Amino acid sequence: MLKLDLLCKSFAGHSVLEDIHLDLRQGDRVAVMGPSGIGKTTLLRIIAGLDTRFRGVRKTPDEIALMFQNPTLLNWRTAEENLRIFHPDAGEREVRQALKQVGLEEKASHYPQQLSVGQQRRLALARCFLTAAPLVLLDEPFTSLDPSLRSEMLSLTREFLDQSNSTMVLVTHSHDEAIALGARCFQLFSEKKKSAELVAI
Numbered sequence: 001m002l003k004l005d006l007l008c009k010s011f012a013g014h015s016v017l018e019d020i021h022l023d024l025r026q027g028d029r030v031a032v033m034g035p036s037g038i039g040k041t042t043l044l045r046i047i048a049g050l051d052t053r054f055r056g057v058r059k060t061p062d063e064i065a066l067m068f069q070n071p072t073l074l075n076w077r078t079a080e081e082n083l084r085i086f087h088p089d090a091g092e093r094e095v096r097q098a099l100k101q102v103g104l105e106e107k108a109s110h111y112p113q114q115l116s117v118g119q120q121r122r123l124a125l126a127r128c129f130l131t132a133a134p135l136v137l138l139d140e141p142f143t144s145l146d147p148s149l150r151s152e153m154l155s156l157t158r159e160f161l162d163q164s165n166s167t168m169v170l171v172t173h174s175h176d177e178a179i180a181l182g183a184r185c186f187q188l189f190s191e192k193k194k195s196a197e198l199v200a201i
C-alpha cells in the first residue's frame with residue numbers, strides 16, 4: 001500500500017537522504033527514528049507527497065492523514081468545524097463519535113482558544129483519524145506533552161489505529177512511543193546518513 005524507493009533527496013545540491021526503501025502493507029506500523037537533522041521529517045514529507053523534489057518512486061493511497069507536533073487547528077472555527085472542514089464528506093454521527101472518543105463531546109461548539117492544550121491536541125488527533133485514512137503519518141505528535149497527556153494521547157492513537165487498521169508511519173525520538181503503538185523501528189543512521197535499516201524491537 002505504501003512503496004517508496006527513494007534514490008536521492010537533496011537540498012541545494014547537498015544530499016540529505018539516499019537509498020531509502022519502504023514497502024508497507026495495510027495495517028503495518030513503523031517508527032522512523034534517528035538523530036536530529038538526519039532527515040526524518042524530510043522523509044515523511046516525501047511520503048506525504050508534500051515534497052516531490054526527489055529522485056525515486058513513491059506509491060501511496062490517495063487519502064493520507066497527517067498529524068504534526070503542532071496541532072494546527074483553525075482558531076476561527078469551532079471544534080466541530082475543525083473536523084468538518086477537513087472532512088466535508090463526514091456524517092454528523094461520525095463527527096460526534098470522533099469528538100466523543102477524545103472526550104470532547106461537550107466542547108463541539110468551543111473554539112480552539114477556549115480549549116486546554118490537552119483538549120486541542122486531542123481534537124487534532126480526532127481530526128487525523130476521523131475518516132480512517134488508509135495511511136496515517138505522524139510527525140512527533142507526542143513530543144513536549146506532559147506525561148499523563150502523552151500517555152492518554154498514545155492510548156487514543158492506539159485505539160484509533162486498532163479500529164481503522166491504518167498503516168502508520170511515526171517520526172519519533174522515543175522507543176517507548178513506538179512500543180506503545182506496536183510499531184517496528186526504522187532507524188536512519190547518522191554515520192552513513194544515507195542508508196536506512198530496519199531494526200526490530
Ligand SMILES: Nc1ncnc2c1ncn2[C@@H]1O[C@H](COP(=O)(O)OP(=O)(O)OP(=O)(O)O)[C@@H](O)[C@H]1O
Pocket residue numbers: 011012016034035036037038039040041042043
Ligand atoms: N527546506 C529546506 N531547505 C534546506 N534544507 C533543509 C530544508 N528542510 C530540511 N533541510 C535540511 O535537511 C536536513 C534534514 O532535516 P529534517 O527536518 O528532515 O531532520 P529531522 O531528522 O526531522 O530533524 P529533527 O529530529 O530535529 O526534527 C537538515 O540538515 C535540514 O537542515
